[in-house]
Amino acid sequence: MNLGGYANHVARVDLTAGTVSYEEINEADARLYIGARGLGVKYLLDNGPTTDPLSDANMLALMNGPLTGTEATMSGRLAIVTKSPLTGTVTDSHMGGWSAARLRWSGFDGLLFTGKAASPVYAYVENGTVELRPAADTWGKGIHETVTTYQSRYGDDVSVMAIGPAGENGVLFASIINEDDRAAGRGGTGAVAGNKNLKAVVVKANNSTMPRAADRDKWRSAHQRALKTILDSEVTGPKKGGLSLYGTNVLMNPVNALGGLGTKNSQTTTYEHAEKISGETVRETILVAEPTCHACPVACKKEVLITEGPYKGLRMESFEYEPAWSLGANCGNDDVGVIAKIIDQCNDYGMDAIEIGNVLSTFMEATEKKYTPGPGLAWGDGAGMVAAVEQVARREGIGDVLAGGTLRAATSFGHPEIAMVVKGQAVAAYDPRAIKGEGIGYATSNRGACHLRGYTPASELLGIPVKTDPLEWKGKGALLKIFQDLHAFSDSLDLCKFSAFAEGAEEYAQQYEAIVGTPLSSDDVMLAGERIYNLERYFNNLAGFDGSHDTLPDRYLKEPGTGAAAGSVCELDEMKVEYYAARGWENGVVPQAKLRELSIIS
Amino acid sequence: MEVRFYATLRPLVGGRTVAVSDSCATVREALDELVERFPDLGPRLIADDGTVRPFVAVMVDGRDIRHLDALATALSLTSELDIFPPVAGG
Numbered sequence: 001m002n003l004g005g006y007a008n009h010v011a012r013v014d015l016t017a018g019t020v021s022y023e024e025i026n027e028a029d030a031r032l033y034i035g036a037r038g039l040g041v042k043y044l045l046d047n048g049p050t051t052d053p054l055s056d057a058n059m060l061a062l063m064n065g066p067l068t069g070t071e072a073t074m075s076g077r078l079a080i081v082t083k084s085p086l087t088g089t090v091t092d093s094h095m096g097g098w099s100a101a102r103l104r105w106s107g108f109d110g111l112l113f114t115g116k117a118a119s120p121v122y123a124y125v126e127n128g129t130v131e132l133r134p135a136a137d138t139w140g141k142g143i144h145e146t147v148t149t150y151q152s153r154y155g156d157d158v159s160v161m162a163i164g165p166a167g168e169n170g171v172l173f174a175s176i177i178n179e180d181d182r183a184a185g186r187g188g189t190g191a192v193a194g195n196k197n198l199k200a201v202v203v204k205a206n207n208s209t210m211p212r213a214a215d216r217d218k219w220r221s222a223h224q225r226a227l228k229t230i231l232d233s234e235v236t237g238p239k240k241g242g243l244s245l246y247g248t249n250v251l252m253n254p255v256n257a258l259g260g261l262g263t264k265n266s267q268t269t270t271y272e273h274a275e276k277i278s279g280e281t282v283r284e285t286i287l288v289a290e291p292t293c294h295a296c297p298v299a300c301k302k303e304v305l306i307t308e309g310p311y312k313g314l315r316m317e318s319f320e321y322e323p324a325w326s327l328g329a330n331c332g333n334d335d336v337g338v339i340a341k342i343i344d345q346c347n348d349y350g351m352d353a354i355e356i357g358n359v360l361s362t363f364m365e366a367t368e369k370k371y372t373p374g375p376g377l378a379w380g381d382g383a384g385m386v387a388a389v390e391q392v393a394r395r396e397g398i399g400d401v402l403a404g405g406t407l408r409a410a411t412s413f414g415h416p417e418i419a420m421v422v423k424g425q426a427v428a429a430y431d432p433r434a435i436k437g438e439g440i441g442y443a444t445s446n447r448g449a450c451h452l453r454g455y456t457p458a459s460e461l462l463g464i465p466v467k468t469d470p471l472e473w474k475g476k477g478a479l480l481k482i483f484q485d486l487h488a489f490s491d492s493l494d495l496c497k498f499s500a501f502a503e504g505a506e507e508y509a510q511q512y513e514a515i516v517g518t519p520l521s522s523d524d525v526m527l528a529g530e531r532i533y534n535l536e537r538y539f540n541n542l543a544g545f546d547g548s549h550d551t552l553p554d555r556y557l558k559e560p561g562t563g564a565a566a567g568s569v570c571e572l573d574e575m576k577v578e579y580y581a582a583r584g585w586e587n588g589v590v591p592q593a594k595l596r597e598l599s600i601i602s
Numbered sequence: 603m604e605v606r607f608y609a610t611l612r613p614l615v616g617g618r619t620v621a622v623s624d625s626c627a628t629v630r631e632a633l634d635e636l637v638e639r640f641p642d643l644g645p646r647l648i649a650d651d652g653t654v655r656p657f658v659a660v661m662v663d664g665r666d667i668r669h670l671d672a673l674a675t676a677l678s679l680t681s682e683l684d685i686f687p688p689v690a691g692g
Binding site: 077183234235241242243245246248250253254259279302304324462463467469470471501564565575 | 688
């Protein structure tokens with residue numbers, strides 16, 4: 001291959017046969033799909049879009065991009081790509097920390113797992129090789145103990161990406177989580193790993209093998225420019241920007257103020273106790289440390305110490321906006337100790353903290369409306385929530401029902417309409433009655449409801465690249481396409497999405513060009529992003545999805561919001577017309593001509 | 603009328619809320635009064651051209667004034683005024 005930046009080394013691991021083979025990256029694919037998310041989806045497509053997610057044939061791809069683990073600011077990301085057992089769509093879920101960088105430093109662009117091991121194994125990765133080793137001693141253990149076990153065995157310079165009991169027990173929204181409590185949280189990647197008897201991927205490497213840019217002169221200029229935008233930004237600027245000082249949870253108050261904070265399973269859109277669970281309160285009361293990921297000066301991660309109540313003494317990391325909402329306002333719970341406890345459970349059991357919050361809120365609404373047998377779960381019952389999460393991870397009692405995710409749980413209660421999901425995956429912390437761009441974003445996301453596929457709140461709340469009215473639906477279809485395409489590209493580099501609060505297509509293009517050593521314009525960035533988004537949609541079309549699946553729960557379409565969103569519903573049908581026109585899709589399906597135009601098919 | 607502040611603006615005003623005169627009829631009048639009392643707020647909220655700085659959100663009853671009448675947005679005794687510095691997350 002004639003491209004710089006890549007290790008040009010991918011391992012195919014057949015867990016059934018217990019064999020590992022190595023191959024180079026196809027240069028044409030690398031040019032079209034970049035890496036990480038994009039290239040991972042291409043591997044998945046080639047593996048077969050109709051594969052049963054929980055069959056041996058499904059592929060679990062751990063993919064770096066060409067910027068992963070380099071000196072590029074915020075480049076500590078990898079994508080885990082698979083066919084989701086939760087949604088049936090292709091999915092990719094990214095983790096931060098240092099695992100991605102170590103995987104790159106160990107000499108890999110990606111690891112492609114297929115098959116199923118006869119007994120639990122972990123993959124040990126070092127110096128360009130992969131070995132499968134028995135995991136009998138860690139199977140059944142939580143992620144924290146698993147990490148400790150492997151770090152004790154192999155030293156501190158290892159990363160451990162592992163599943164916990166949730167993945168082993170087939171919880172459909174199980175995650176893969178690393179030693180820094182950074183999660184490939186969404187879509188059930190952990191369930192796929194568990195189904196394959198793959199307990200962990202252990203990577204030993206250090207930065208002595210950090211890749212160098214193909215063009216050092218260009219790199220210095222590109223890197224300095226990108227870094228300056230991050231440092232100067234009033235959002236990302238270290239120790240001065242809102243994201244740096246308060247973490248992602250700085251959003252709790254503004255989203256609540258504009259009537260976009262789904263409360264009690266989105267029955268209302270304002271929460272009277274939002275301040276108690278906000279980033280400001282966390283910083284003032286329980287913050288103890290602010291760790292970073294590889295090559296990141298922002299330090300948005302917030303580590304807290306609970307100082308009172310039943311969880312006093314708990315020190316944990318990942319007190320983020322999404323779980324603070326899903327387990328807080330969404331469940332009528334204003335106790336930061338309970339939120340911290342459950343996030344920590346998720347990090348140890350290995351499950352998606354967004355989905356579990358929605359599972360619990362659905363269970364709570366079902367209880368309130370007497371849809372469930374038994375005592376159920378009351379709004380804000382912290383101890384009950386903690387106990388239920390434990391049951392889910394073990395698939396015990398009601399936990400066995402809840403382990404199927406929000407939609408399956410609601411369906412089992414006889415009321416699927418109370419599941420706030422799209423394509424079977426639960427919604428995030430932006431109510432589409434108040435933030436209309438997220439409505440079309442959730443509906444058309446290729447991996448089920450997701451706030452990060454196209455982060456329109458950057459425009460609707462902050463004003464990047466321009467300020468748009470969150471209550472206005474017109475123009476949001478076209479706006480969403482821009483964000484989806486830009487993020488598809490940055491997810492393929494793989495840079496942290498938060499870089500987009502300061503950087504844009506031009507900064508991405510310059511860094512790619514310097515690292516990979518081939519020309520790329522900002523227009524090329526957007527085109528590659530569009531191609532990757534269409535590749536995912538093509539996969540989903542082949543798997544049986546079309547425009548009828550691009551929808552929202554009726555609650556968002558028919559029941560008005562509250563507070564500043566009083567009287568407002570989400571005008572999804574109008575936005576879909578605009579969005580499909582911008583995409584050139586026909587009823588959610590990519591036409592053959594579009595596939596050819598984007599060089600996805602010949 | 604009480605004005606609510608958030609994130610990095612709180613240290614500048616010494617708390618979560620600051621009372622302004624009930625006679626403030628517009629957002630501009632309320633901000634003028636606030637900046638007079640807390641001069642450090644001025645450059646954080648107002649651009650050189652006299653408009654609200656980019657990425658700063660001044661909300662009246664949950665609506666960003668950039669989608670209302672900007673600084674001329676009217677206030678009443680029941681108005682809720684929230685002021686956010688540039689914030690974002692995910």
